[in-house]
Structures are given as structure tokens and as C-alpha cells.
């Protein structure tokens with residue numbers, strides 16, 4: 001007996017709904033600031049300073065915003081007030097990367113479904 005093969009008609013209704021949900025979440029993202037925040041303690045330029053002592057007391061901590069521009073690391077110091085103001089933008093960038101990953105994974109599922117490929121294809 002020959003099994004009838006369902007014609008493939010693209011993504012499933014469930015996949016289409018998931019795509020629309022991701023599209024709405026992507027549309028809701030505001031500013032998205034790339035880079036990472038780290039706290040740094042530093043030495044200063046003064047020759048005689050507590051930061052140069054035998055048991056050095058470094059300055060800081062300073063809030064350092066680091067990102068990559070054309071393959072080079074660029075850093076900028078932020079005040080606590082600036083960090084507070086821009087933390088939501090940094091959070092948005094992380095959320096954006098997460099949503100893009102979800103959209104890519106969903107799209108891989110969708111092409112498998114649409115083309116009748118197996119899980120491992």
C-alpha cells in the first residue's frame with residue numbers, strides 16, 4: 001500500500017505564530033547598546049601614591065564600558081549615574097541577541113518542516 005505524502009506547505013501554524021510573537025518582541029525593543037560593563041581598579045600616573053605602595057591600594061572601582069569597534073576593543077568610563085541610565089539599553093542588547101537566536105532556531109525548524117527534512121538534516 002502506498003502511503004500518501006502530505007504536500008509541504010511551509011511553516012506550521014504554530015511556527016508562524018511563534019515567528020509573529022518574536023516579531024512583536026523585536027519591535028518593542030528600544031535602544032540596544034553593545035558591549036559589556038566591568039568594574040576596574042587602577043593605578044594612577046603619580047609616582048608617589050597609595051596605588052604604588054608595597055601593598056598597593058588601587059583607585060576605583062571604576063565602571064568600564066567595553067565594546068569592539070572594527071575588531072578593536074574600545075573602553076569608556078561611566079559614572080554610576082550613567083550606568084544606571086544606560087543599563088536598560090545594555091539589557092535590551094542582550095534581549096535582542098536572545099530573540100535573534102530564537103528566531104534563527106525557529107527558522108531552522110521551519111525549513112525542516114517545510115521541506116520535510118528530518119531533525120538531523
Ligand SMILES: [Zn+2]
Pocket residue numbers: 043044045046049050051052059
Ligand atoms: Zn594612584
